Amino acid sequence: MKLKALAIALCMASVPFTASAESVVQQAKQENVAQQQHNVKREAGFSQEAQKIRQQRDALLAQRNTLKEQTELLSQSFSTNEAELAKLEQQLQLDSGSLGELFGVVRQTAKELKAEQSYAVTGVDVTKYIPVVDQIVDAKALPSMPQLKGLWQAMESQIVASGELAKVNVPFINGDGEQTTEKALRLGALGIVADQGYLKWDGPRHLATAYQQQPENGPQLSDLAAIAAAGSESIALDPSRGVMLEQLANAPTLEDRLTAGGVVGKIILLLLAIGAGIAIFRGVKLAIINRQIKQQLKNPTQAGNNPLGRILAVYNKEQNRSVEALELRLLEAIVDEQQGLEKGLSMLKLFAALAPMLGLLGTVTGMIETFQVITQFGNGDPKVMAGGISMALVTTVLGLIAAMPLLLAHNVLSTQAENIRLILEKQGISLVAQQAEKNESSQASNRNVLAEQAA
Known part of the structure; x- marks a missing residue:
């Protein structure tokens, strides 16, 4: 009797278990089908991406080969140009001979003359050949004959100007900072004398200013006119071209020392x-x-x-x-x-x-x-x-x-x-x-x- 009741109970419990198992199997099959479809899509995407990468690699390899060919061509061209340049330089040395040394001497002379024209008082009115000198200084090739002639004429003009008394109009900055034009007399290459006495010439700015202190019995423009009328040649000059006149301002007076x-x-x-x-x-x-x-x-x-x-x-x-x-x-x-x-x-x-x-x-x-x-x-x-x-x-x-x-x-x-x-x-x-x-x-x-x- 007991065995019969147990068999009936087991039969009644297996009925819902079998129904739930069938539903789980059915769901697993559906999910498997969905997963297979998703995998197929992913594999198709991977294949397309791999194909793109292969295409980019092929393009880069082709570009590398092209650049390599161009590099080889450029290297060959550079070697050819280098050999040609060496031949040309050798030929230039043979053709120029000692003109290279001459060019160096000419450039050095032109630089010295340019400095002279920039800072000497002759720069007030002797400015005709300044562009020629600048061309020679800045030139990278051998100077031409007109340039060499201009350099010689510039040197000659400086020599002539250093031995003459010339009346000039000088741009002048007064004590109030105002710029005027003063009549002055250029004493060769040594100095400029105006009504204020000796003037300090600033070549780069092309301006003149008065020295802070004038020498005792220093000449003035009116005094020079009287001396020239009397036929006298006694004029106090500064052979250092203004260096000594600048030092006068640094020499203290008795009042300065007491102060x-x-x-x-x-x-x-x-x-x-x-x-x-x-x-x-x-x-x-x-x-x-x-x-x-x-x-x-x-x-x-x-x-x-x-x-x-x-x-x-x-x-x-x-x-x-x-x-x-x-x-x-x-x-x-x-x-x-x-x-x-x-x-x-x-x-x-x-x-x-x-x-x-x-x-x-x-x-x-x-x-x-x-x-x-x-x-x-x-x-x-x-x-x-x-x-x-x-x-x-x-x-x-x-x-x-x-x-x-x-x-x-x-x-x-x-x-x-x-x-x-x-x-x-x-x-x-x-x-x-x-x-x-x-x-x-x-x-x-x-x-x-x-x-x-x-x-």
């Missing part, structure tokens, strides 16, 4: 001026006193208004005192006169000692400024450091220049004052000795009188 000293330099000059005034005043005063003393020595009886006269007045006033008191009075008067004689000399000595110290201060200040400039701009350009170095050197020179005359004046005036003081001391000692002799004689006469009375 370079800065504030310290001005203080040193002020000390020198004050010291010089004191020295002149005291020198004149001592000279007058010395002359008065000499006159007083000739007439000692009348005491004048001078140091020796005042000492004689003290003696006349105090001669009734004892010798010791008179000596002290005279010494006091001499000390008072000595103070008047030496008045201002200590200031001279102070200025003489202070001037070199100020010069040293200016030197240190200038070097500090120089090092600051070097820190900011480097030491590649010496002109950048020139200001500080100039200040250092100028202040040192000014300090020495101020100290030497002040020290000399102090020494001279001190010597004069010392000589006058010695004269006063000598006269004072003489007066004391005279008074002592008088006292001794009076005492001797008193002793004689007493002795006579006692006898």
